[in-house]
Amino acid sequence: MHKPVILITNDDGINAPGIRILIEIMREIGEVVVVAPDKPQSGMSHAITVSVPLRLKKIVDKKDYKEYSCNGTPVDSVKLGGKIIIKGKPDLLVSGINHGSNSSINIIYSGTMAAVLEAAIDGIPSIGFSILDYSMKADFKGSEKFIKKIAENVLKNGLPSGTCLNVNIPTIDKSKIKGIKVCKQAKGYWKEEFDERKDPHKRDYYWLTGVFQNGDKDSDTDEWALANNYISVVPVKFDFTAYEAISVINKWKLNA
Amino acid sequence: MHKPVILITNDDGINAPGIRILIEIMREIGEVVVVAPDKPQSGMSHAITVSVPLRLKKIVDKKDYKEYSCNGTPVDSVKLGGKIIIKGKPDLLVSGINHGSNSSINIIYSGTMAAVLEAAIDGIPSIGFSILDYSMKADFKGSEKFIKKIAENVLKNGLPSGTCLNVNIPTIDKSKIKGIKVCKQAKGYWKEEFDERKDPHKRDYYWLTGVFQNGDKDSDTDEWALANNYISVVPVKFDFTAYEAISVINKWKLNA
Numbered sequence: 226m227h228k229p230v231i232l233i234t235n236d237d238g239i240n241a242p243g244i245r246i247l248i249e250i251m252r253e254i255g256e257v258v259v260v261a262p263d264k265p266q267s268g269m270s271h272a273i274t275v276s277v278p279l280r281l282k283k284i285v286d287k288k289d290y291k292e293y294s295c296n297g298t299p300v301d302s303v304k305l306g307g308k309i310i311i312k313g314k315p316d317l318l319v320s321g322i323n324h325g326s327n328s329s330i331n332i333i334y335s336g337t338m339a340a341v342l343e344a345a346i347d348g349i350p351s352i353g354f355s356i357l358d359y360s361m362k363a364d365f366k367g368s369e370k371f372i373k374k375i376a377e378n379v380l381k382n383g384l385p386s387g388t389c390l391n392v393n394i395p396t397i398d399k400s401k402i403k404g405i406k407v408c409k410q411a412k413g414y415w416k417e418e419f420d421e422r423k424d425p426h427k428r429d430y431y432w433l434t435g436v437f438q439n440g441d442k443d444s445d446t447d448e449w450a451l452a453n454n455y456i457s458v459v460p461v462k463f464d465f466t467a468y469e470a471i472s473v474i475n476k477w478k479l480n481a
Numbered sequence: 482m483h484k485p486v487i488l489i490t491n492d493d494g495i496n497a498p499g500i501r502i503l504i505e506i507m508r509e510i511g512e513v514v515v516v517a518p519d520k521p522q523s524g525m526s527h528a529i530t531v532s533v534p535l536r537l538k539k540i541v542d543k544k545d546y547k548e549y550s551c552n553g554t555p556v557d558s559v560k561l562g563g564k565i566i567i568k569g570k571p572d573l574l575v576s577g578i579n580h581g582s583n584s585s586i587n588i589i590y591s592g593t594m595a596a597v598l599e600a601a602i603d604g605i606p607s608i609g610f611s612i613l614d615y616s617m618k619a620d621f622k623g624s625e626k627f628i629k630k631i632a633e634n635v636l637k638n639g640l641p642s643g644t645c646l647n648v649n650i651p652t653i654d655k656s657k658i659k660g661i662k663v664c665k666q667a668k669g670y671w672k673e674e675f676d677e678r679k680d681p682h683k684r685d686y687y688w689l690t691g692v693f694q695n696g697d698k699d700s701d702t703d704e705w706a707l708a709n710n711y712i713s714v715v716p717v718k719f720d721f722t723a724y725e726a727i728s729v730i731n732k733w734k735l736n737a
Contacts, residue, residue, distance in 0.1 A: 270527035278686035430534035460726035470716035480660040
């Protein structure tokens with residue numbers, strides 16, 4: 226039987242513990258091709274590289290397992306993996322395991338989830354996995370079976386056109402996980418501050434800091450699921466249109 | 482009467498002709514604060530700067546007109562403009578005028594529109610303006626009255642919570658513009674190729690190239706509007722949830 230071709234990327238960089246674990250899990254399911262950034266790319270969102278040329282560095286190139294780093298973003302990695310290494314479409318793209326949450330608003334800043342959306346737009350079934358611990362020493366133990374189950378289900382069932390999955394995993398002891406909840410993105414936001422400092426030359430500089438706030442009290446959200454010891458699965462697609470606002474703006478009679 | 486405070490940014494950088502024109506138009510309406518990247522940031526999407534400190538450079542600082550450049554992304558510029566310069570929320574954020582289209586799928590890569598979305602998430606009425614010409618010599622003549630009209634309407638009417646506007650302007654002679662159409666984002670995509678080259682040291686490198694494809698035949702899209710000589714206005718909000726897919730994935734019985 227033909228083994229599925231699985232493209233793997235992330236935004237924490239090719240040496241992050243999270244992607245190493247994801248590679249191990251996916252090698253049990255299919256032929257794996259890794260193309261991931263050569264350095265951390267957190268917060269890069271859907272950025273693409275337009276001002277410098279892209280380069281790939283071969284790390285492993287066997288028949289059933291290939292691994293390359295690139296100097297670009299997570300989205301660049303997806304494009305390079307498909308066009309240059311696989312020379313076609315993988316059967317599945319997985320991204321992560323991200324060190325830190327991509328629930329609620331975090332998805333918009335996330336390079337991990339941008340890679341997943343990029344694949345979905347290109348018609349590739351795709352899943353992003355994140356664990357709620359920013360540390361490079363995050364404990365992934367016990368997550369493996371859930372990750373494998375979700376990936377196998379996507380390979381078996383496919384996903385609706387243009388749709389991908391955003392999976393977040395709580396940091397509790399995995400034996401305490403109550404199950405998997407399919408849910409919507411919570412309406413959360415970051416209450417941000419700049420940490421204002423002066424350099425030795427007395428010039429101001431700023432570090433962005435912030436605290437996540439979940440203003441969404443609904444119980445069908447990813448934040449609710451995670452706070453209640455579930456793994457959250459949000460089906461995600463790229464359509465920014467605010468359909469309900471079209472009639473509102475038409476009332477302004479902009480052509481009058 | 483209190484003049485509205487208008488924050489302006491873009492992704493082509495503070496010296497791009499597009500933002501200079503936008504500043505002129507907005508100074509007729511309100512007190513203007515400009516915070517924009519000190520260099521081109523096209524394709525930066527919703528990226529934020531986390532690995533280097535942010536700096537602001539004062540260019541003008543009068544009572545009714547302030548202009549600063551920053552070393553960050555368009556989204557960083559919105560955050561710095563609010564927290565550091567205005568020390569609160571502006572009445573309106575406008576971004577652009579972008580040199581090049583942000584219709585259809587282009588919004589996902591766009592720093593110009595990421596700034597607009599960032600403001601909307603923060604509860605600030607916001608609009609992105611783009612012209613369908615990537616050249617730094619793009620001809621904006623005749624666009625001014627439409628831009629002013631849309632901005633004045635947003636200030637007067639407000640926008641539904643979390644919603645912002647993505648405005649694209651065709652490159653035709655502005656006297657031939659048929660009007661303003663409120664529409665949805667077309668389902669287009671980029672058919673991409675990598676231009677593969679070898680450097681003088683015989684190492685491979687890649688430039689991303691592509692041709693935009695509109696596979697969407699609906700006539701209520703931004704692509705249709707632009708192709709038919711209308712200015713397109715798409716109301717946009719940030720919610721990636723694919724609601725219709727929730728029941729589909731629940732049928733997989735992931736907890737069985």
